[in-house]
Amino acid sequence: MSNLNNQKIKVPSMLVRIYSVWFRHFKVYTRFIVSNGLPPFLDPLIFLMGIGLGLGQFVNQIDGIPYIMFLASAIIIPPAMFTSAYECSYGTFIRLEFDKVYDGMLGASITTKDLLIGEILFGGTKGLFFSFCVLFVISFFGLVTYPMAIFAPFIGFLTGLMFSALSLFVTSFVKTINHFSFYFTAFLTPMYFFSGVIFPLKNLPVNIRWVSDLMPLTHPVNLARAFCTNKFSFTLFFDLIYIIIFIIIFALFAITRLKKRLVD
Numbered sequence: 001m002s003n004l005n006n007q008k009i010k011v012p013s014m015l016v017r018i019y020s021v022w023f024r025h026f027k028v029y030t031r032f033i034v035s036n037g038l039p040p041f042l043d044p045l046i047f048l049m050g051i052g053l054g055l056g057q058f059v060n061q062i063d064g065i066p067y068i069m070f071l072a073s074a075i076i077i078p079p080a081m082f083t084s085a086y087e088c089s090y091g092t093f094i095r096l097e098f099d100k101v102y103d104g105m106l107g108a109s110i111t112t113k114d115l116l117i118g119e120i121l122f123g124g125t126k127g128l129f130f131s132f133c134v135l136f137v138i139s140f141f142g143l144v145t146y147p148m149a150i151f152a153p154f155i156g157f158l159t160g161l162m163f164s165a166l167s168l169f170v171t172s173f174v175k176t177i178n179h180f181s182f183y184f185t186a187f188l189t190p191m192y193f194f195s196g197v198i199f200p201l202k203n204l205p206v207n208i209r210w211v212s213d214l215m216p217l218t219h220p221v222n223l224a225r226a227f228c229t230n231k232f233s234f235t236l237f238f239d240l241i242y243i244i245i246f247i248i249i250f251a252l253f254a255i256t257r258l259k260k261r262l263v264d
Contacts, residue, residue, distance in 0.1 A: 011109045021110065021118025022125070025087075029126075041133050043082075044075045048138070051198065062200060065229055072143035073228035074197040074221045076134045080127030080156035081163045081217055085188055087123045088167035089180050097177075102262055112259040120164040120251055127160020128153050131224075146230040155227065158243050159220040163188075165250035166216065172257035196221045219243050 012020075029036055052068035059067040095101040105115060132153040138144050170183050194204075195217035201209060212218055219239035226232050 014114060017110050017114040018118045018121065021105065021115055022122050024105075025118070025122040026125070029122075037130075041079065041130060044079050044134055045137060048072060048075050063229075063231070069143050069229070070225075071198065072138045073225040075138070076131045076152050076156060076228070077159050077217065077220045077224050078192055078197060079130035079134055080159040080220075081188065081192075083126045083130050084123035084160035084163045085167045085184070087126060088119055088164040089171050089174075089183060090177065092119060092168060092171050093174060093177055093180070096171075096262070106262065112262045113255055115262070116168060116255045116258055117251075119168060120161055120254075123164025123167070124157045124160035127163075128157035131156025131159070135228075144228045146228060148230055149228045152224045152227045155220045155224045158247070159217075161247045162216055162220070162243060162250075165247055165254055168254035168258060169250050172254060172261060191215050191217045196225075216243075216246055 048068070048071060052071045055067060061067065062070040065073075102115060106112065135144065135149060135152055139149065167183075170180075174180060194212050195201075195215050196212070197217075201212050201218070204212060219242045222239045223236055223243075226236055
């Protein structure tokens, strides 16, 4: 028997395998960076101008700050939610069912766990990128001035991880791509308006306020606004714990369910 047959094949480490998944998505995404990146970047800015400048004429201050600054301090987070949700719902489904990208990747040394963790991390990276872009623009217009705001995009990263994990979990149930419209229309879009982005949650009726407290978008919005307005409280610790637990639970559920689907 030749020495070649006696040699052991060296399998890359788990970190290298996960990075290879992340880097593959990064290369594909940046090939069309303008068309991919411009809409998620412009949408919150248009919303800020339309709602902030419009309602700002009628609402003077909220929690001691001008309304447009109140809105700007939270508008950093929704792009992270939407872009990561799109990536790990429509994007994942297309790679799985139409392009068959995962067939070739799993034919290498990459495991289903590596693949799905790489997907979640890439969604988090997009959340970080778009949160930073929005922060840069609103800072340029003087809507955010506190130095601690520089940490807000990292909340965008956590937001991207949250909704990447959740979207992969949703994808594990979806049989046709049209079903994602229910996810976006009936869940993500309404949550945008009831998570403290546009108005304080304390203005909601007490008997339904708990629903907003359970919504995943509420907690990164609280954290991002704290960094942007330099108003911190002990309750933000519970927001962070919520985010971490949410990521872990839905990532585990998503990996478990999609592992069976990828292998089949």
